[in-house]
Amino acid sequence: MRVDLRQLEMLDALATHGSLTKAADAIHVTQPAISSQMRKLEEHVGLPLYERDGRGVRLTEVGDRVVHHARRVGRVMGDLQQDLRHFKNLDRGEVTLAVVSTANHFIPEDIVRFRKAHPGVEINLRVANRDTILEILAANETDLAITGQPPDDADVVARPFKENPLVVIAPPDHAMAGRDEIRPSDIAGEPFVLREYGSGTRRVMERAFLDHGLECKAACVLSSNEAVKQAVQAGLGVAIISRQTVELELETGRLVTLRCYALSLMRHWFVLYRNFRRLSPAALAFRNLLLEGRRDPQPHHAPSAGRGPA
Numbered sequence: 515m516r517v518d519l520r521q522l523e524m525l526d527a528l529a530t531h532g533s534l535t536k537a538a539d540a541i542h543v544t545q546p547a548i549s550s551q552m553r554k555l556e557e558h559v560g561l562p563l564y565e566r567d568g569r570g571v572r573l574t575e576v577g578d579r580v581v582h583h584a585r586r587v588g589r590v591m592g593d594l595q596q597d598l599r600h601f602k603n604l605d606r607g608e609v610t611l612a613v614v615s616t617a618n619h620f621i622p623e624d625i626v627r628f629r630k631a632h633p634g635v636e637i638n639l640r641v642a643n644r645d646t647i648l649e650i651l652a653a654n655e656t657d658l659a660i661t662g663q664p665p666d667d668a669d670v671v672a673r674p675f676k677e678n679p680l681v682v683i684a685p686p687d688h689a690m691a692g693r694d695e696i697r698p699s700d701i702a703g704e705p706f707v708l709r710e711y712g713s714g715t716r717r718v719m720e721r722a723f724l725d726h727g728l729e730c731k732a733a734c735v736l737s738s739n740e741a742v743k744q745a746v747q748a749g750l751g752v753a754i755i756s757r758q759t760v761e762l763e764l765e766t767g768r769l770v771t772l773r774c775y776a777l778s779l780m781r782h783w784f785v786l787y788r789n790f791r792r793l794s795p796a797a798l799a800f801r802n803l804l805l806e807g808r809r810d811p812q813p814h815h816a817p818s819a820g821r822g823p824a
Contacts, residue, residue, distance in 0.1 A: 516558050517555060517558050517559075519587070519591065520551070521551050521552075521554065521555045522555075522580070522581075522584035522587060522588070523541060523584075523588070524537065524541060524543070524548050524551050524552065524555075525552065525555060525563060525564075525573075525577065525580060525581055525584060526581055526584050526585060526588070527540050527541045527548075528548070528552065528564060528571060528573070529573050529577070529578075529581045532569070532570040532571055532572060533570040533571060534548055534549055534552075534571060552564065559576065559580065561574075561576045562574050562576065562577075563576060563577035563580060564577050600634070601794070601795055601796070602795055604631075604632040604634070604635055604795060604796055604799055605632075605634045606634040606635065607632075607634070607635045607636070607794055607795060607796030608635065608636045608637075608638065608794075608796060609635060609636070609637050609638070609657050609658065609794070609796045609797045609800050610638045610640070610655070610656045610657045610658075610797075611625075611637060611638065611639050611640070611656065611657065611658050611659075611660070611800070612639075612640045612641075612642070612647045612650045612651065612655075612656040612658070612659045612660070613639065613640070613641055613647065613659070613660040613661075614641075614642070614643060614644050614647055614660065614661050614662065614713075614714055615641050615642065615643060615738060615739060616662065616678075616714075616715060616739055616755075616756045616758070616759055617660045617661070617662070617783060618641050619739075619756075619758050619759045620676075620758055621639075621660060624800075624803060624804060625637050625639070627803065628799070628800055628803050631803075632796070632799065635796045635799075637800075640656065643709075643710060643712040643713050643714075643737075644661050644662075644663065644712060644713060644714035644717070645711075645712035646712065647659050647660075647661055648661070648665050651665075651670065651786055651787075651788065652667075654788060654791065657787065657791070657793060657794065657797035657800075658785055658786065658787050658793075658797060658800065658801055659785070659786040659787070660783060660784065660785055660786070660804075661714055661783075661784055661786060662678050662714045662715070662718070662756070662781050662782070662783055662784070663714045663717065663718060663781070663784075664784045664786060665786075668789075669788055669789055669790065670786050670787070670788060670789065671786065671787055671788070671789045672784045672785075672786050673784060673785050673786075673801075673804075673805055674782040674783065674784050675782075675783055675784070675785055675804045675805050676782065676783040676804075677780060677781075677782055677783075678756055678758065678780075678781040678782055678783050679756070679757045679758075679778070679779070679780050679781070680715065680718065680719070680754055680755065680756055680757070680777075680778060680779045680780075680781060681754070681755065681756075681757045681760070681771045681778050682701065682752055682753070682754055682771060682772040682774045682777055682778060683743070683746055683752065683753050683754075683755055683760055683763075683769045683770070683771055683772070684746060684752045684769070684770055684771075684772050685746060685747055685748075685749050685769065685770070686767055686768070686769070686770050687749075688752070688770070688772070690704075690772050691770045691772065692770075693772075693773060694773060695773050695774070695775055696772055696773050696774040697774070697776070698722075698723070698726045698728055698774060698776045698777055699726070699728060700774075701752065701772065701774050701777065702723065702726075702728040702729065702730055702731075703731070704730075704731070704751060704752045705731050705732070705733035705750070705751035705752070706730045706731060706732055706733060706751050706752060706753060706754075707733055707734055707736060707742050707745045707746055707750055707751045707752070707753040708730075708732050708733075708734070708735045708736070708742075708753070709735070709736065709737070709739075709742065710735055710736070710737045711735075715754065715755060715756065718754075718779060718781065719754045719777075722754075722776075722777055722779060723777075726776065733745075733750050733751035734750060734751070739755060739756070739759045742755060743755070743759070743760060743763060743769065746769060747763070747768055747769060752772065754777060754779075757771075785801055785804050785805070787801070
């Protein structure tokens with residue numbers, strides 16, 4: 515049965531006003547137009563919906579049932595229109611966000627800023643290493659993803675929004691702490707605390723060593739930045755890590771940066787999304803918050819002893 519909403523609206527008006535002319539005036543159509551649509555509606559239904567009497571038009575029993583359901587449809591459509599207005603106005607909605615573990619050190623601040631502006635929008639956050647995040651993105655299971663190294667994938671849009679400096683960290687009593695510029699070959703002999711395979715930081719670090727024709731010695735492999743920091747503080751080795759994850763430890767002197775500028779790399783954070791995915795108003799608003807609210811750190815100048823550049 516092919517019935518459109520406009521026909522149901524006309525039948526409802528006919529039931530309310532009891533006259534084709536009055537019904538047509540109420541919904542701003544001509545009387546011939548409403549008569550034509552009522553004939554088509556009766557053809558679709560296969561039963562008479564109204565009849566004329568001495569005072570005008572009244573619905574048949576079937577017409578009454580159709581109007582009953584038409585009004586229910588009208589209420590549902592009204593609710594739908596209201597919901598759509600809420601989504602457009604960001605009064606409600608949902609954003610799925612997949613971020614690498616290092617980005618979890620700053621992304622909560624952005625979520626708080628977004629939620630203050632749009633408290634009705636829910637943020638669902640997933641945290642994992644880079645390879646897992648890219649798998650989630652490839653499976654179209656997230657609106658947005660945040661990594662420090664975008665994939666070589668033509669189907670992915672990657673927009674840089676924030677600097678991500680990598681530094682070499684060591685315990686404060688390390689033999690190279692406070693030294694002027696350290697060569698990569700000097701530090702390559704040190705035991706390294708590494709992130710797991712699949713980590714973007716590890717991928718960049720290994721590439722940097724290869725660019726200098728070097729390999730690093732692994733003291734241990736750990737699956738989180740917090741574990742890496744604890745291991746370095748304990749003297750297990752040195753590590754290359756995002757400066758944003760060690761600001762507190764550097765401020766309190768629990769860790770220092772080594773001045774190996776060749777391995778102190780400047781990267782960027784990227785917000786990723788599939789180019790065929792039509793982002794919701796809420797997801798677009800969060801993406802724009804990242805892109806328009808960039809908080810790039812100021813350039814780091816030559817540091818004092820024991821505090822390396824970013």
